[in-house]
Each structure stands twice: as structure tokens, then as C-alpha cells.
Amino acid sequence: MRTPFISIVIPVVNEAAHIESTLVELSSNSGNDPEFETIVVDGGSDDDTLAIAKRKADKVIDSPRGRAAQMNAGAETASGDILLFLHADTRLPDNFSELLASEFWSTDHAWGRFDTRLDSTRPILRLVGCMMNVRSRLTGICTGDQAIFVRRSVFEQLGGFAQIPLMEDIEISKRLKTISSPFCVSSPVITSSRRWEQYGVAKTIMLMWWLRLRYFLGDTPESLVKQYR
Numbered sequence: 001m002r003t004p005f006i007s008i009v010i011p012v013v014n015e016a017a018h019i020e021s022t023l024v025e026l027s028s029n030s031g032n033d034p035e036f037e038t039i040v041v042d043g044g045s046d047d048d049t050l051a052i053a054k055r056k057a058d059k060v061i062d063s064p065r066g067r068a069a070q071m072n073a074g075a076e077t078a079s080g081d082i083l084l085f086l087h088a089d090t091r092l093p094d095n096f097s098e099l100l101a102s103e104f105w106s107t108d109h110a111w112g113r114f115d116t117r118l119d120s121t122r123p124i125l126r127l128v129g130c131m132m133n134v135r136s137r138l139t140g141i142c143t144g145d146q147a148i149f150v151r152r153s154v155f156e157q158l159g160g161f162a163q164i165p166l167m168e169d170i171e172i173s174k175r176l177k178t179i180s181s182p183f184c185v186s187s188p189v190i191t192s193s194r195r196w197e198q199y200g201v202a203k204t205i206m207l208m209w210w211l212r213l214r215y216f217l218g219d220t221p222e223s224l225v226k227q228y229r
Contacts, residue, residue, distance in 0.1 A: 004105050006036035006097055007080030007152075010057075011070035015088035016048040018192070022088055023056035029094060036097055039078055041070040067144070068161035068168035075152075075160055081105075084149040089192035092147060096187075100149060104183050110154040111176045112183030113146035120193040124201050129188075137184060140177045144169045147189045154179060164221040170212065171221075 008026065012019055019040065026038055040053040043065035053060045063073035071085050082100055086092065093099070093114070104112055115133045118125045132145070142148050148169060158175050161168045176182070196204045211224050 004081035004101050005079060006082045006084055006100055007075075007078035008036055008038050008084045008086050008092075009041060009071055009074030009078060010038065010086050010088055011041045011043065011063075011067050011074065012045060012049050012053065012088045013043040013065060014045045014047045014049055016045070016052060018089040019049055020052045020056060022086075022091065023053070025091055027056060029097065036084075037079060039074045041074040043067075043070050066163075066165055068163055068165075071168075072160040072163075075155060078152070081152055082149055083152050083155055084147060085144065086147050087144055087191065089194065090145065090147060091190045093185075093187040093189065096185075099185055099187060104149070104185070107183060108180060109183035110180040111148065111150035112185060113142040113148050114185045115188040116146050117188040117190055118193040118196070119190050120197070122193075125193050125196055128196065128201065128205065133188075136182075140181055141170055141173045142182055145189075145191045148172075150176065165225040166211075166221040167215050167224070168221075170215065 010019070010022070023038060023040075037058040038056075039059040039061070040057040041061055041063050042050050042053065043063055050060065059077060061073060061077055063070045075083050082105070084096075084100070096114075113136065116129050118129045120126070132143070136142050136146060154176070158172070162171045164171065173182070199207075214224060215221070
């Protein structure tokens with residue numbers, strides 16, 4: 001079986017504080033087999049994000065702002081058989097390319113995601129990460145924090161992410177579930193806890209669940225995005 005090529009798409013807006021370390025860590029694995037490329041999609045940063053990305057990433061492109069639009073733009077320029085969508089403040093496990101190219105690629109799964117661990121030693125935030133993983137395994141719904149990956153052919157078949165300002169990860173998860181269940185990688189990605197630290201754990205959890213409940217009950221992403229921001 002041919003070894004698949006992996007394209008890592010990273011949407012950014014003003015991520016100068018995180019993008020360099022993310023790209024440096026990825027470049028340290030760039031000589032590994034299977035190979036991969038990094039694609040940074042900038043949505044109009046006004047800090048040093050773009051300059052840093054141009055030094056460290058394989059490709060840097062501009063896109064209208066919006067995570068769905070940026071990830072779709074990155075996918076259009078990607079060369080990979082597997083598309084992996086990564087947040088700028090999230091670190092992949094060292095052996096991610098082998099996990100995708102061997103364990104995932106050899107299955108009938110169309111897509112998948114990683115378990116998540118928050119980069120905090122606080123017990124409550126470790127619990128938050130565990131609950132995110134449990135919820136995802138029970139529902140088959142994945143979020144961007146979990147570094148969603150998908151076979152390129154399937155992504156193109158579905159038309160990519162819906163052009164909505166919020167819940168694009170949940171929306172595409174629902175469509176992908178009609179093709180296969182997600183392939184769940186237990187080796188975790190490490191994602192930033194800054195959102196929980198900044199706004200408070202309880203408040204952030206309640207907001208996320210409230211927004212998702214309203215979305216599942218029929219509220220549009222356009223009506224939810226202002227409260228999210």
C-alpha cells in the first residue's frame with residue numbers, strides 16, 4: 001500500500017504567541033517517513049503571525065477571516081491524501097504521522113480525531129480534557145481542539161466545511177458520521193487551556209454546552225457567534 005502524504009492545515013488570526021513553537025515542533029519531525037507539509041492560512045493578522053509563518057511553514061496563504069473559510073482554503077492548496085486540521089495552540093504527538101499513515105490509513109474509517117489533554121496541571125482542567133474525550137467517543141462528534149483529520153477524497157466529496165461562523169467542526173462531524181464512525185487516536189494532542197484560564201473553568205464549560213444545546217435545538221451559528229465571542 002502506498003504511504004499517504006499528510007497536509008496539516010493551520011488557520012490563524014493573531015497567533016504570534018503560539019504559531020512559532022507549533023511550527024518548530026512540527027519541523028523537528030519533518031524528516032520522518034511518512035512525510036507531511038504544513039500550510040498556514042492567515043485570516044488577516046495584524047501582529048507578527050504572518051512573518052513567523054513565512055519563515056517556518058511549507059506554505060502560507062491568505063484567506064477571508066473565519067475558521068471554516070480558512071480551512072477550506074488550506075485544503076484547496078494541499079497536496080496530501082490526508083488532511084489534518086490543527087489549531088495554532090495545539091501540539092501533535094511525536095508519532096502522529098505514523099499513526100495516521102499506518103493505523104488510520106489501513107482502516108475503513110473516513111476520518112478521525114485525537115484524544116485531547118489541556119496543558120495545565122490543574123486537576124479540574126485535566127478532568128475537562130478527559131470529559132471531552134469521553135463525550136466524543138460516546139457521540140461520535142469531534143471538535144477542532146481534537147485535531148480532526150479526514151481522507152482528502154471524502155472531504156472533497158462532502159464539499160469541505162460549511163461556510164458558517166461557528167460550529168463548523170460539529171457540523172462536519174455530523175456529515176462525516178454518515179460515512180463512518182471517527183477513528184479515535186488515544187495518543188493525545190496537547191492543547192492550550194488559555195480559554196478556560198482566562199474566562200473561568202465553570203463559565204467556559206457552561207457557555208460551550210449552552211451554545212451546543214442551542215445549536216442542536218436549531219439555532220443558527222450566525223445567531224450564536226456573538227455570544228461565543
